[in-house]
Structure formats: C-alpha cells, structure tokens
Amino acid sequence: MLHNLKKSLFEILIKIDKNVSINFEDVEVETLFDKKGDFTTNAALKFSKIFGKNPNQLADIILKSINLNNFEKVEIAGPGFINFFLKDESFNTQLFNNKKEFTEKEKVNIEFVSANPTGPLHLAHGRGAVVGDILSNLFEYFGHPVTREYYVNNTGNQINEFLSSILYSISHTYNLNLNEKQFYKGDYINDIAKNCYEKFKPLFDNKLSSDEKNNIVNYAIENLVNQTLQTLVTAGIKFDQISYETTIMGKGHLPLILEKFKQKDLTYEGQLNAPKDFTGTLKDNQLTIFKSTLFEDDEDRALTKNDGTPTYFANDIAYHEDKFQRGFNKLINIWGADHLGYLKRLSSAITSLHPKIDFSVVFCQIVNLKRDNKIQKLSKREGNIFELKNLIDEIGIDNFRYFMSYRKNDTHMDLDIDLIKRENKENPIYYIQYSYARTQSILNKVNKVVDTPVTITSELKNLYKKLLEWDNVVKSAYLKKEVHLIAHYLESLSSYFHTLWSSSKNKPSVKFLDNENNISYNIIKLLHNYQNVLDEGLKILGIKPKLKM
RNA sequence: GCGCUUGUAGCUCAGUAGGAUAGAGCACCAGAUUCCUAAUCUGGGGGCCGCAGGUUCGAUUCCUGCCAAGCGCGCCA
Secondary structure, rough: OOHHHHHHHHHHHHHHHOOOOOHHHOOEEEEEEEEEEEEEEEEEHHHHHHOOOHHHHHHHHHHHHHOOOOEEEEEEEOOEEEEEEHHHHHHHHHOOOOOOOOOOOEEEEEEEOOOOOOOOEEHHHHHHHHHOOOOOOOOHHOOHHHEEEEEEOOHHHHHHHHHHHHHHHHHHHHHOOOOOOOOOOOOHHHHHHHHHHOHHHHHHHHHOHHHHHHHHHHHHHHHHHHHHHHHHHHOOOOOOOOEEEEHHOOOOOOHHHHHHHHHHOOOEEOOOOOOOOOOOOOOOOOOOEEHHHHHHHOEEOEOOOOOOEEEEHHHHHHHHHHHHHHHOOEEEEEEHHHHHHHHHHHHHHHHOOOOEEEEEEEEEOOEEEEEEEEEOOOOOOOOOOHHHHHHHHHOHHHHHHHHOOOOOOOOOOEEEHHOOOOOOOOOOHHHHHHHHHHHHHHHHHOOOOOOOOOOOOOOHHHHHHHHHOOOHHHHHHHHHHOHHHHHHHHHHHHHHHHHHHHOOOHHHOOOHHHOOOOHHHHHHHHHHHHHHHHHHHHHHHHHOOOOOO
C-alpha cells in the first residue's frame, strides 16, 4: 500500500513538468495515527522549489490527479501536506505487507567482540556481541551470506604479561621459584594456571625453555578463547570464523602491503615523538610510518616498532587485507567507543589499498551497570569486574539480548538490573511476549473460520497501519545499521495490539471470537500477519516468541 | 589542549537525509476486570529539544561559536 501510493505520487509528479527530474526514493509517504488521516505525504512541500510553485498550488495539482478508488477522501492540510483517508473496506484488503524482494547477495563479513585473550568477557563486550549478532541477522534477512568473525590478538606485550601472570600464580600455588611478575590478577588466572600446571607438570622440573613457555601460553589462550566462545553461545551467539593474529601474520601479507604503500608514497622512514615513559634513545632506529595525516588523522602512525617488529596497526591492516583476499568486499566491524580514534588510520589504510572496498565501523558506547538505583563503578584496576557470564545467568538470554539492543548503539546507556528483572510493562520484552501469547490463546480457541464482516474501529485501523510499517522499519534498520529500531518498533507494535485487545472490554462487538468461538476470515489473517511480523522481528533480535505465558 | 560521541519531561530514553500541536515507559494523580490472558488498558498534569548566533517559507534536526558529561589522544593492544 505505502509502496503503491508512493509509486502513484511519483508518476503524477513526473508528468507535471518534463524538465524536472525526481528520484523515486525521495518521495515520502508516512503513516498517521491521529485525526489528520491514515497516510500523508510532504511531496508538495518538498518539491515546491524545483517546480517553481508554492506548496499549496502544487498540492492542488497532485490532488486532482490522484486515483481515489481506495480513499474516503484526500485533503490538503497545514502548509501543504496531502493527507489520505482510507475507506473502511480497504483496510482488510489493502493493508498487507509487500513480499520482500531479496536482491542482496553480496557476501558480508561482520567482525565483533574480538576481546583480548587475556581475561574473561565483561559487561562492555556484551553490547558489541549482541549488536554484532543482530546486525548479522539483519543482513541475513536481506539475503546476504554473512560470516560472523572473531579475531584473537595473540601477540604482543599483553601475551608476555599474561604468561608471566600465569607462571607467577603457578609459582605461588606450588611453591616453585619461577621469578615471574604478576600483571593480571583474579580467580580466572589461578584457574587457568592450575590447568596449565596439570597439563605441563613435568616441564616444571627444569627451567622452562622459550618454546615450552610458548606452548603453555598458547594452551592458556586456547582455554580462555573457548570459555569466551562458550559464554557467547549461552547468549545465542555463534561465530563462523575465528582468526588468530599469529596465523594471519604467517600468511605474509605485510611485506606486500608495505611495498604497495611505498609505491603510492604513503609511507616514510623516520621518527615520531617519543612514546610515553620512554627512557632510551630514538635516534638510531628508523620506523616505517604511514602518512595518515593525508587522510585527516591527527598524526602519522607507526607501522613498525623500535625493535623492528610490526605494530598492532600494521598487523590489523594485514588482517583486513586477509578478509579481502578471502572474497569479502563488504566489511563491518563492531568496536567499542575506546577505539573511536583508531578509525581514521585503519579506514584510510584499507581504502588506499582497495578503493572500492566497503568498510564501515559500528561503534558501541559504554554500558553502565545500575543496581539499587546506583551506577556500579567497575574497573579492572579495582578488580571488581562484572563478568558477562554472570550477567547472562542473572537476567536470562531474552532480557540480555533485548536490553543490549534497544538503545541506539552510539549512545551511552545504563543497564538497570532491577528493572530488567521485573516482569511487567516496565520490561518491554515481557510486554511484547505477552501480546504474542495473547494472539496464540485466541488461535488455540478457534472453532471455525467464517466469512463475517468485521467492525472497523480506530484501534483496528491503527494496528493494520502499524503492521504495514514493518517493511520500512526493517529496511531502515538495515540501511542505517541501527538495530535498536527493530526493538522499538516491536514494542510500539505490541502497544497497538494490547490497545485493540482491551477495546473489546467496552465494545463486545469487536472481540476476535464470536460466541461460538468462530473467527472471521479477515481477523485470523490479521492475527497471522501480527505473529508473522513479531516472528520476523524477534528472530532478528535472536529471541524466541512465547506461545503461552 | 586536540579529536570523536552525547546533551530532548522529575528519571530512563525514542524521534532529526528540515516539515503540521516534539513522543513512549517509569514516577505522580484519577479511572477500567461477572466478558477471548489485568504480565493489560483509558484519561490527566509535566518541555526556552544544553546556551547563543546563522542559513530559510519553515530548525530539536543543517552550519558556527560557547557550556557540560563520557571516551580516546604510545614505537600498548
């Protein structure tokens, strides 16, 4: 219906003046839920300038060309809006969703979570995990083959510190004299240390070689990554591809990349300002530096370190090159807000290698945990990290997924544990599930489907219209990569359903079932349509509908 | 200091590729249940859309400046 209306408006507009060109996508038709009408368009306002007419004049011209078949009336209102009032009988016949046309077939790679393999997942990872998974579902809804990818940074100082911390724990627990420093603390380190000790017990009789240390830390990382993936599985999140930084490095992309940069004159050998706390001398070593200031970055960025090894940035470029070589041209990364400053250098490096690549980043802002109406201060340093696993156990998968996705991803958000645990309207997911259970209870009672006329009330009209918006909502969420739009729509849709349901208290004639539990053909079609939209929406959110509550 | 993100009702937040009287939930007040699930519904009060300029028929939305909060600003990852 919305599409047809848009189409007929477009056809009218292009006939008015052949010298004026208009984009079909620029014609807007919106749904109204008040006395002003059922649908509206701002076309006359929007296009008045290019037609050189005033808005009311243009609206008048459009109005005269409109086919009135389905409409009770069409009127010009306010500064030049055209409002459409649908005939009652058209609600049952015209207001159903268009079949989706899946034209998207492009492979998409969505990389998310990618937590450092030195500790368990905590709250902040949860948002990225849910947003990434839902975004993947959304891309699949539109037909894309999606690869959900997880990257493990298993090189660098953090790994040495991780190993050192494990050996420190072993040394402490088993009274060995390993002479190691403690960097990471917590029960999880002691648990992993215990596992490592049991696995590699004989090795500790002698001094550990660097190969042996390597085996120990690799085992520890594998352990931790598996735990992490297991936690995510309890939240319904499964990855198709786990990529290890060391594996990617072994493929040898980096030298070729550096050569290409050199040919494009995007690098130079030189020095940057001394890093924080640096006490040595810089002058002897030249670094390879990427000219990211050419791409509006604040500073040029080092690709190699003082000791000649590649920086994290360099390896990350190689990693994205690897994704490209695996056949992905559309790359989406989900990052925490602490990586905002990293975007320019990486995207400029990638697009300078592959100008046509479609690389984008979805940022997830900080999540605060609220309990007893107080923001909980969480910090690694204080050792009071709230593990993600505990959160999921406490609130359940449905709540976890819904609440992590119902706020716009780039705004700060408070996760109110007490509110989430309430099972009423304050908790939208219960509200949505309850509406589904109500429709199912009707369907369970149906005796016969009969062809009786339906009383068209304003509550019924509103539900029809709201259902019609689904196609636009899901498409908009997809185009903008904003998953919260789905959650908000479902909540709002449920509200229209509950309102319709309750309206029968005062008007028994609008009950879904008659006295013999018969249901009219149009109503059962409506209920199925309602369930269908909730099914699709909840599936994207990764939440199972409840048939009974 | 620089960059990014944010600032909308008492609270938590939607809405902005410029459009009509800025929305929802909570909280507060008043109501609805012999009747398909009251985990629900109906009504009410409550807003210089951070501040000040600019662009135009029209700005919460775009531009500039300022104020406030968060994050980032290594040859860490």
